Amino acid sequence: MATRKAIVVGSGAAGLTAGWRLAQAGWQVELLGPEAQVGGLLAPQPVAGWPCDLGAHRLHAPALQVPAVAELAQRIPLEKRRRRGLVLVGGRSFNYPLRLTDLAQGLGLRGGGELLGSLVHARLSGRHWERQRAPEPQSDIGFGEFVRSRSGEAAYRAFYRPYADKVWGLDPAELSQSCAKQRVSSSAPWQLLWRPQRGEFLHPRGGFGAWMDGLAQLATQSGARVTLCQLSLQHGDLANLDADAVVHTGHLSAALTPDQQLAAQLDHRGLFLLWLVVADGQPGPVDTWYTPEAQFWFGRVSEVGNFLGHPHGRGRVLCVEIPQGRHAADRDFTGDLGELRRQLAQAKILSREAEVSEVVQRFLPAVYPLFRRGWLPRWRLALRHACASGRLWPAGRQGLWLHCNLDHAMASAEDAVRHVASGGASTQWPELAERWSEVRVRD
Numbered sequence: 001m002a003t004r005k006a007i008v009v010g011s012g013a014a015g016l017t018a019g020w021r022l023a024q025a026g027w028q029v030e031l032l033g034p035e036a037q038v039g040g041l042l043a044p045q046p047v048a049g050w051p052c053d054l055g056a057h058r059l060h061a062p063a064l065q066v067p068a069v070a071e072l073a074q075r076i077p078l079e080k081r082r083r084r085g086l087v088l089v090g091g092r093s094f095n096y097p098l099r100l101t102d103l104a105q106g107l108g109l110r111g112g113g114e115l116l117g118s119l120v121h122a123r124l125s126g127r128h129w130e131r132q133r134a135p136e137p138q139s140d141i142g143f144g145e146f147v148r149s150r151s152g153e154a155a156y157r158a159f160y161r162p163y164a165d166k167v168w169g170l171d172p173a174e175l176s177q178s179c180a181k182q183r184v185s186s187s188a189p190w191q192l193l194w195r196p197q198r199g200e201f202l203h204p205r206g207g208f209g210a211w212m213d214g215l216a217q218l219a220t221q222s223g224a225r226v227t228l229c230q231l232s233l234q235h236g237d238l239a240n241l242d243a244d245a246v247v248h249t250g251h252l253s254a255a256l257t258p259d260q261q262l263a264a265q266l267d268h269r270g271l272f273l274l275w276l277v278v279a280d281g282q283p284g285p286v287d288t289w290y291t292p293e294a295q296f297w298f299g300r301v302s303e304v305g306n307f308l309g310h311p312h313g314r315g316r317v318l319c320v321e322i323p324q325g326r327h328a329a330d331r332d333f334t335g336d337l338g339e340l341r342r343q344l345a346q347a348k349i350l351s352r353e354a355e356v357s358e359v360v361q362r363f364l365p366a367v368y369p370l371f372r373r374g375w376l377p378r379w380r381l382a383l384r385h386a387c388a389s390g391r392l393w394p395a396g397r398q399g400l401w402l403h404c405n406l407d408h409a410m411a412s413a414e415d416a417v418r419h420v421a422s423g424g425a426s427t428q429w430p431e432l433a434e435r436w437s438e439v440r441v442r443d
């Protein structure tokens with residue numbers, strides 16, 4: 001039988017995994033990456049000679065259950081790092097993952113009592129974060145109502161509402177309940193009373209960029225050809241690719257016609273990343289600060305040296321993550337450094353006296369899928385359109401328009417390859433791929 005030819009679009013974790021697995025299955029594989037380097041969201045950003053990840057990236061032990069993750073970790077080991085996160089609420093800091101008992105104590109008699117009371121009330125009302133996990137469109141009551149009924153008014157006001165506004169910049173009533181299930185239900189407040197603390201996380205020496213280089217090597221050693229063509233492929237290009245199968249890990253909307261795109265509403269929100277170099281500083285013990293409150297532009301700040309695990313140079317590099325929310329995509333925060341420094345000092349992350357020798361800003365335009373209420377039937381239809389030719393399989397975070405971790409992105413690519421290799425037509429893929437719409441983001 002003649003060798004079958006596959007084209008993989010996108011050179012992030014999902015695309016590289018798909019290329020590797022297809023080549024191992026005996027396919028002739030060409031992988032097309034639109035950037036100058038592989039890795040997608042896991043490509044490195046060099047800052048002061050440090051290979052910084054694009055925002056705080058880490059893996060947790062369950063990720064090793066994904067075969068591609070485990071095999072890659074054999075080649076480039078994942079090192080254990082001690083976890084030391086802080087959440088800033090009401091002018092105080094609490095260990096992350098958050099323990100509700102600490103929080104209630106820290107907020108004092110009134111605030112803590114109100115918070116615990118609202119959670120107990122919500123619990124007694126019989127609503128549970130895990131109940132009705134299937135995101136049925138008829139019952140999408142929206143983010144605000146979903147969270148309020150499960151965590152109570154006080155917790156909703158303290159964390160969830162400001163968090164939603166910061167990330168999506170939309171009224172929580174317009175957002176789907178899926179945003180709560182997928183992005184915040186792993187930290188359902190009630191569970192925090194007894195959930196064991198995760199004391200460590202996994203990170204590859206040299207950063208995730210080096211890990212992606214290792215994945216690209218596995219793909220090429222298995223016979224895949226990686227072409228970094230710097231081309232963004234759109235609907236017509238994808239339809240005309242000369243291949244028996246196309247695994248598309250670029251944006252799902254690129255696989256749709258303009259009319260289909262309009263109907264599908266596959267919007268995103270972006271993320272501003274700012275790296276601040278403090279040449280004469282030293283990292284403290286904290287790896288990440290979480291700042292859900294509206295007074296801070298940033299939602300998360302990480303100490304890059306504590307992820308890389310060994311000094312790449314002297315000093316400190318902080319990575320400040322500012323969700324796009326209501327900001328314009330071309331906003332330049334480096335022009336507002338005074339205000340950013342004031343906020344970092346207020347959060348006790350960086351003292352006012354510290355000398356910042358370099359600032360780098362980068363905007364990642366489409367990182368958070370914007371699930372509006374009733375998104376599910378639109379998404380199902382979009383997938384069906386994308387797969388209608390019978391030979392195109394969308395996979396990964398962008399291909400499936402998902403909130404997901406990198407191990408989910410890699411596992412969905414392995415899943416798609418299994419289906420391609422079994423001889424199935426991609427018209428059956430939307431039904432199979434639906435299970436990926438249910439994953440929850442681990443932080």
Ligand SMILES: Cc1cc2nc3c(=O)[nH]c(=O)nc-3n(C[C@H](O)[C@H](O)[C@H](O)COP(=O)(O)OP(=O)(O)OC[C@H]3O[C@@H](n4cnc5c(N)ncnc54)[C@H](O)[C@@H]3O)c2cc1C
Nearest residue numbers: 010012013014040041055057058233250251396397405406
């Ligand atoms: C700030 C942040 C922090 C995160 N932290 C974690 C974490 O701690 N742990 C974790 O497990 N996960 C984390 N993630 C998620 C993780 O980064 C992603 O799930 C994973 O990198 C997705 O890989 P992917 O290949 O599916 O997508 P991507 O990496 O986005 O790759 C998609 C590829 O397709 C290309 N492409 C897009 N459109 C087209 C087109 N039209 N034509 C051709 N090519 C196209 C892109 O350029 C890119 O090369 C985080 C994500 C973000 C944004």
